[in-house]
Amino acid sequence: xxxxxxxxxxxxxxxxxxxxxxxxxxxxDFEKGEFAAIVGPSGSGKTTLLNMIxxxxxxxxxxxxVDQTNLAGLKSSALIDFRMRNIxxxxxxxxxxxxxxxxxNVEFIMSLQKWNKKERDDRTFExxxxxxxxxxxxxxxxxxxxxxxxxxxxxxxxxxxxxxxLADEPTANxxxxxxxxxxxxxxxxxxxxxxxxxxxxHDARVVKKARRVITLEDGKVISDERKN
Amino acid sequence: MNNLKLxxxxxxxxxxxxLITSASIxxxxxxxxxxRSLQLGSYDHMYKNAIESYTxxxxxxxxxxxxxxxxxxxxxxDRQLEQRILADANVTATIPRFESFAxxxxxxQTKGVMVMGxxxxxxxxxxxVTDKMVKYKLSAASIELIKQDSNLPEKIKELxxxxxxxxxxxxxxxxxxxxxxxxxxxxxxxAIEQYSRFDNGHIEMGEPGVWVGEKLSSYLKLGIGDxxxxxxxxxxxxxxxxxxxxxxxxxxxxxxxxxxIVYLPLDICQGLYNAEGNLTSxxxxxxxxxxxxxxxxxERIGGLVSGEKRVMEWREMNDVMVSQMDADDKGGQxxxxxxxxxxxxxxxxxxxxxxxxxxxxxxxxxxxxxxKKKLSSVITLEMLLIGMLGLLAGVIVATILILYGVNHPLxxxxxxxxxxxxxxxxxxxxxxxxxxxxxxxxxxxxxxxLLAIVYPLRKxxxxxxxxxxxx
Ligand SMILES: Nc1ncnc2c1ncn2[C@@H]1O[C@H](COP(=O)(O)OP(=O)(O)OP(=O)(O)O)[C@@H](O)[C@H]1O
Ligand SMILES: [Mg+2]
Numbered sequence: 001x002x003x004x005x006x007x008x009x010x011x012x013x014x015x016x017x018x019x020x021x022x023x024x025x026x027x028x029d030f031e032k033g034e035f036a037a038i039v040g041p042s043g044s045g046k047t048t049l050l051n052m053i054x055x056x057x058x059x060x061x062x063x064x065x066v067d068q069t070n071l072a073g074l075k076s077s078a079l080i081d082f083r084m085r086n087i088x089x090x091x092x093x094x095x096x097x098x099x100x101x102x103x104x105n106v107e108f109i110m111s112l113q114k115w116n117k118k119e120r121d122d123r124t125f126e127x128x129x130x131x132x133x134x135x136x137x138x139x140x141x142x143x144x145x146x147x148x149x150x151x152x153x154x155x156x157x158x159x160x161x162x163x164x165x166l167a168d169e170p171t172a173n174x175x176x177x178x179x180x181x182x183x184x185x186x187x188x189x190x191x192x193x194x195x196x197x198x199x200x201x202h203d204a205r206v207v208k209k210a211r212r213v214i215t216l217e218d219g220k221v222i223s224d225e226r227k228n
Numbered sequence: 229m230n231n232l233k234l235x236x237x238x239x240x241x242x243x244x245x246x247l248i249t250s251a252s253i254x255x256x257x258x259x260x261x262x263x264r265s266l267q268l269g270s271y272d273h274m275y276k277n278a279i280e281s282y283t284x285x286x287x288x289x290x291x292x293x294x295x296x297x298x299x300x301x302x303x304x305x306d307r308q309l310e311q312r313i314l315a316d317a318n319v320t321a322t323i324p325r326f327e328s329f330a331x332x333x334x335x336x337q338t339k340g341v342m343v344m345g346x347x348x349x350x351x352x353x354x355x356x357v358t359d360k361m362v363k364y365k366l367s368a369a370s371i372e373l374i375k376q377d378s379n380l381p382e383k384i385k386e387l388x389x390x391x392x393x394x395x396x397x398x399x400x401x402x403x404x405x406x407x408x409x410x411x412x413x414x415x416x417x418x419a420i421e422q423y424s425r426f427d428n429g430h431i432e433m434g435e436p437g438v439w440v441g442e443k444l445s446s447y448l449k450l451g452i453g454d455x456x457x458x459x460x461x462x463x464x465x466x467x468x469x470x471x472x473x474x475x476x477x478x479x480x481x482x483x484x485x486x487x488x489i490v491y492l493p494l495d496i497c498q499g500l501y502n503a504e505g506n507l508t509s510x511x512x513x514x515x516x517x518x519x520x521x522x523x524x525x526x527e528r529i530g531g532l533v534s535g536e537k538r539v540m541e542w543r544e545m546n547d548v549m550v551s552q553m554d555a556d557d558k559g560g561q562x563x564x565x566x567x568x569x570x571x572x573x574x575x576x577x578x579x580x581x582x583x584x585x586x587x588x589x590x591x592x593x594x595x596x597x598x599x600k601k602k603l604s605s606v607i608t609l610e611m612l613l614i615g616m617l618g619l620l621a622g623v624i625v626a627t628i629l630i631l632y633g634v635n636h637p638l639x640x641x642x643x644x645x646x647x648x649x650x651x652x653x654x655x656x657x658x659x660x661x662x663x664x665x666x667x668x669x670x671x672x673x674x675x676x677x678l679l680a681i682v683y684p685l686r687k688x689x690x691x692x693x694x695x696x697x698x699x
Contacts, residue, residue, distance in 0.1 A: 056595055057694045077599055084597020091595075091697065094588055099237035109597050111230075156596070 003163045003196060004053065005029040009062030011048050011219070022048040024219035030164065030198065035190045037210035038200040045219040046200035047168050053198070054087050054166045055079050067163050084109055088157030088165035090199075093173045095153035096141040102128060102152045103137040109159045112220070127155035131185050147178025151185060158189070164196035171203055183209050231602065235609035241599040242582075246614055249578045253618025253673060254625075256571040260669045261626035262566050265633070267560050268511050268660035271553045274593050275546070277481040277654065283545040284323065284511035285522055288313070288529065291538045292509055294545075299328055299463050302506035303537055313512065313534050318525045321353035321513040326497045326506065330460035330468070332490060334448040341444060342488045343458065345497025348431055353513040357491060362442055362477040364396040373423035380416055383407065395426065397441050397479050428452065428476030433493045438472045443487035450474055458490065462502035470500045481654045568672060572627040575680045579611065583684040590688060591696025600688050607684050615677035619670065633659035 011023040016077055023045045030036065038046050051057040053064060055071045064071045066086055083089075095121055096105045103124050110120045129132050133153035141149050150170055157165045167186075171179040189195045199206075207213055215223040239246050279285055293301040310322050326345030351357050371388045374380060387406050397401040399421055403413055406420065429452065431437045438456060440448075450456060454474050462468035472492065480486040496505050514525060522541055530539045530630060543550050593603055638657035640648060645655035 051694050051697075054595070056697070077601075080594060080597055080599055083595065089592075090596055091592065095592060097589065097593070099234070099241050112597055112602075160597075 001032050002029050003032050003067050003200075004028075004047075005063075005065040006053065007063040007065070009049070009052060009059045009064060011045070011052060011057070011122065012060045022056065022219050023052070023064075026216075026219070026221055027062075028214065028221065028224070030196065032163075032196055033190070033194045034164075034196050034198070034212055035210055036212040036214060037207050038198065038214045038216060039202070039207055040216035042202075044216040046216055048219075049216070050166050050168050050198070050200055054089060057082050084112060085160055087154050088151065088159075088162040090153045090157050090165060090167035090170045092169045093146070096149055096156070098141050101138045101140055102133060102144065102155075105141070105152055106156045106159055108156065113160060121158065124155075127158055128152070130158075130189060131155045132181070145178065147174050147181060150174065150178070150182050154182070154186060154189075158195065164198055167197065167199035169200055169202065170190045171201065171206055176205070179205065231606045231609055234606050235613060238606070238610045245578055245581070246617075247612050249575060250618040250621070252571050252574045253615060253677075254622040255618075256567055257619055257622025257669060257673055259567065260625045260672075261623065261666060262629060263560060263564065264665045264669065265325070265626070265630045265659045265661075266657060267557060268663070268665060269634075271557070272660060273654070273656065273658035274549060274553065275542070278546050278549055279517075281360065281480050281482060282485060283542055285514050285517050285542045286352050286512040286526055286529065287540050287545065288510040288512070288533055289508065289540055291536060294538075294540060297328070297508070299468075299501045299503055299508075302463075302503055302508050304505055305507045305510075309532065310510065313529055316389070316525060316528055318514050318516055318521055319512050319529075321350065323350045323511040324345070324507050325511060326494055326501070326503070327508045328460060328497075328501060328567070330458040330490070332444070332448060333457050333459070334450050334454065337448045337512065339444065339447060340488065341458070341490050343460070343490050343492060343497060343500075345492050345494040345500075346512065347433060347494045348491075349677055353674060354511055357439065357478055357492055360397055360478045361428045361439070362395040362397060362426050362479050363428075364399065364402045364421060364424040366391045366402075366424050366462070368392060370424040372404045372621070374420060377423070378421055380419065384416060384420070393446070394478055395477065396424075401639070404639060426477070431475050431491065431493050433495055435493060436470070436472050436489050436496050437475040437493070438528055439476040439478050440474055441486040441489040442477050443483065444489065445477050447487065452476065453574035455539040458500065460501065462500070463506070464502075466502045468501045470496075472496075482653075522635050540651045568676065572680070575615075575676055576683070578614070579680045579683050582607075583687050584694050587687075587691075587696050587699040590691060591693050591699065594691070595693050595697065600691075604685050604688050607688065608681050611646050611677055611681045611684075615673065619673050622673075623666070623670070627662060630659050631663065633657070634661045 002063065006026055006028040009023055010021070010027045012081040013022055026049060038049065040046055052059050053097050055064075055074070058072070069082065071079065071082070082206075095106065100108065106124045106127055106218075110123065114173075125134065125137070128137055131154055133148060133151055133155070136144060140154070144152065153170075154165070157167075171182055174182065183206055184192065186197055190197055201207060210227075212226045213222060213225070290301040290303045313322055321627070324347055328343050329455055330341055330343045332341040333339075341497055346357070348357070366388060371392060374388050375385050384406050391405050391440070394405065396405075399417060402424065403417055408416055429437070431439055440450065440456065444449065448456065452474055455471050456474055458468075458472065459471050460468040478486075478489070478491070480489060492500065495504075498506060512525075512529070514522065526539050526541050533539060590603060594600060637659070640655040648655035
């Protein structure tokens, strides 16, 4: 089942005198349950592509279809709502709302969606347990390590049962131990719960764990390999 | 997680900045209210003093008297007209007066004075001169008596000489100068009142005799029983001159009048100026002194008086004071304007920093699904909370002090009192109670906060999530 189709997407930045073709005719399909890494040198267009997939940025040309919904057809507030219900995000850093505890951060989208308290509590606990932080539920982000913060971010991304989770270099600011823990958790969630992850990375150890590796260069896909 | 809870948490993420911003709003609100109360209270007090001890709210005058205050510009005292004026619903009494100038002398001391021919009984309806008579005086003799009284404490004996020759219209004022608390008043004051009692005589229609202002009496070195000589020009350029015994000393709250006032019985005064039966003015005591009621009364009385006379209201008659107060009022408002400008910059600075600091956070929130409208209401709530914190604290503290001040006017004594009097003011701070001026100050602060909120809201609504995330 295709959950994401990227059809001949381009992104051209015209900001200064130089025209930058950041994403240059990318076409990709993703199935439910993938664990895919997007790699490539700095400036190859990974972030730009992920932002467009997540509906945070609009393509200059081409189409992005998430589970049969063309993102181009959504107006700004409908798009925000669509993101909330269908796409999970993990950013490189400063993901969490500093004034909220781990639990409240994870709960946040659920309360935006007006889930009742019991449902919220159960789901939050389940998710924080899945990322191994059930004993830190009442800590604010400033009291958590970088790795723990990213794990809370993963839990939050999963809160509203999204179609897929996008993570742009989620381990870039983590030491190798935390990187490994985070990847193990993501892998486990992928294997056991069938959650789809699409992440970009520079880290060879992270790439090794991916079951699909898409390589970008100058905004173009130069290889797309599936393992086992 | 509702909006209010999130806003409240945000409020305390930079505790110091929140407190500084709220404190500056508090200060502005407090200062503005306190100052307005003081200004309005003192204007009201000054006007009341001027009106009640001098002009009254309304007067009927000869049409030229105001421009040229000479004896020729007088009019016959018309009892029929007086009856018709008294029939007006808002008029409670008519007070006939003959007002002019004279040169007063006592030996080598000479001074231009204001002569007021009055009916002492009728004045009780308006200027209540008897209330303003000096009732106590710390003369050298009375201080000696205080010193000899072994029941009185040393503190009072030490203080009393500092106020030698001070005069008082009330015992409470005397008590204040001698530093006697209300608690001790019952114990010490009866004796002190007895030692310093100052007895005035009456002036009555048909009997020569005068009351003089306390400042004038001390300038001319005149006391009760002494004689004052008045020289002036009478009706149709006749000479006016007379010698009168001083029967009493009055202490008027307006120092500028106190230093030149001489009260004479109305008929004696008319005789002095060879203008028997004439008045310079017929002052009216009114039931309702609000501006609207006064205007209505002026109009009705205007319909009663003939062409030779005119009706004036207190604002015209106290025009110098009114324009002084207006100027002072404007000055005060400009000061408040500057204050608010400074505070507005403070609020805006906070908003600017807050918005810049949270750019990335706003990006994350909208990326994961928070609607911009909801984010905006959180920020609006946060700013309103900061504003309300300051506003509420300012209003509460100002109100407590203002209400206290209304019930306990601040009366200055000694040196401070003299300083006030030099500027022609009564040495007293009067406060104006809670009134519509509260609303305008509160609205100004709210408007500033709301205006400041426009900035982050604009930023949020024009924000591109990708750009915000890059911050
Ligand atoms: N807002 C923008 N305006 C102009 N050019 C941009 C903008 N954002 C990205 N670019 C350019 O587009 C190209 C792709 O950038 P992008 O950030 O997608 O690369 P990346 O693969 O994520 O790199 P990195 O590994 O360093 O994160 C780069 O040349 C970059 O300079
Ligand atoms: Mg990137």
